Each structure stands twice: as structure tokens, then as C-alpha cells.
Amino acid sequence: MQYSIGVEYALHCLVYLIDIPEDSSTGIKELSSFQGISDTYLSKIFTKLSKAGIVSSVPGVKGGYRLAKSPDEISFWDVIKAVEGPKPIFQCKNIKDNGYLYKENCCSAPSSCTINIVMLAAEEKMRDFLRSKTLAWLNEELDVVLPKQMREETRKYFSKSDI
Known part of the structure; x- marks a missing residue:
């Protein structure tokens, strides 16, 4: 299981949008330049x-993006679902139906795939955990784990009006 790097870029960029003034926005060029990626990809x-x-x-001309909701209303799962789409990670192909007993008509009772049930339950637990982590939580966590100067420089970079 692996999420694309787009999820990581999205989460990083969204946390930068938290501290911009409410009546302001940040452009893709600013965000992509700061991340070192193409503005087409980030767009x-x-x-x-x-x-x-x-x-x-x-x-x-001075347009861009801003958060549409409060940071405590945007979960990691919301971002993952937006970037990756909503389909489950495990895609059951019902391979049990191709087994020897089914082919020989020895066993024809329809049943739910136990493997699929377990995998979907595990995914739901993961989604619950990701729903519990919000942009507000990430912002607070970054204040703890990153050097204060780095956080200040990042905020300063995005508060410039003429980048």
C-alpha cells in the first residue's frame, strides 16, 4: 500500500495556508517554488x-488559493480521498470463485470473502485514524517538532505580498 507523493505535497501546502490572512490567498507559483516542484503538477x-x-x-492577478474550511475541519483522510480518490486499497477479485471446487461444481454456496472482510475492516480502522488527524493538529505538531526559526521563516515566506 502506498499513497502518491501528491498527498504529501498537498498536506505540506495546506499547512502553509493556515497562517495566511483570511482576506488573502497564496498562488500556486509561490507554493510550488517553496516545495521545489512544478506549478503544473501542484495545480x-x-x-x-x-x-x-x-x-x-x-x-x-493576486489570486491563488486559501483554505475553504477551518484547519480543524480538514482531516488527513479528507486530503487523501481528494488526491487519491475514494476507492478501497484492497480490491477483491473473488479469486475463490476460480478455485478447483467451484470449477467442479462441488461447492456452489455463495459466501462473502473472509479476506475481503478483514482487509476492508483494517482499511476502515486506518481511515478512522486518519480522520482523527487534522490540519490544525499537524500545525501544532510542527510547532513542536520543527525548529522555531524554520517555522518563522516559512510563515514569513508566505506572508510576502509580492512574490
């Missing part, structure tokens, strides 16, 4: 985040 991620209602776009 595709932000299109998905916008469709999911996580960010809202601000049109115009």
Missing part, C-alpha cells in the same frame, strides 16, 4: 482539493 493537486471543498480559489 493538478489543487484542482482536486478545490473540487473536494478543501480549498477555494481566488481569481485575479
Whole structure:
């Protein structure tokens, strides 16, 4: 199981949007430059985040993006679902139906796949955990684990109005 790097870029960029003034926005060029990635790639991620209602776009020359909700209302799972889509990680192919006993009509009782049930239950537990972690939590955690100067420089970078 692996989520794309787009999820990581999305979470990083979203946490940068927390501290910008409410009447302001941050452009894709600023965010992509700070991350060292192409603005085309990041724009595709932000299109998905916008469709999911996580960010809202601000049109115009000084336009960009801002959070569409409070950081405590945006969970890691919301971001993952927006970037990766909602389908389950485990895709049951009902391979039991191709087994010897089914082919020989020895066993025809339909049954739920126990493997699928277990995998889906495990995914639900993971989603519950990811739902419990929000952008507000991440922002507070970064204040603890990152050097204060790094956090201040990051905030300063995104508070510039003429980047």
C-alpha cells in the first residue's frame, strides 16, 4: 500500500495556508517554488482539493488559493480521498470463485470473502485514524517538532505580498 507523493505535497501546502490572512490567498507559483516542484503538477493537486471543498480559489492577478474550511475541519483522510480518490486499497477479485471446487461444481454456496472482510475492516480502522488527524493538529505538531526559526521563516515566506 502506498499513497502518491501528491498527498504529501498537498498536506505540506495546506499547512502553509493556515497562517495566511483570511482576506488573502497564496498562488500556486509561490507554493510550488517553496516545495521545489512544478506549478503544473501542484495545480493538478489543487484542482482536486478545490473540487473536494478543501480549498477555494481566488481569481485575479493576486489570486491563488486559501483554505475553504477551518484547519480543524480538514482531516488527513479528507486530503487523501481528494488526491487519491475514494476507492478501497484492497480490491477483491473473488479469486475463490476460480478455485478447483467451484470449477467442479462441488461447492456452489455463495459466501462473502473472509479476506475481503478483514482487509476492508483494517482499511476502515486506518481511515478512522486518519480522520482523527487534522490540519490544525499537524500545525501544532510542527510547532513542536520543527525548529522555531524554520517555522518563522516559512510563515514569513508566505506572508510576502509580492512574490
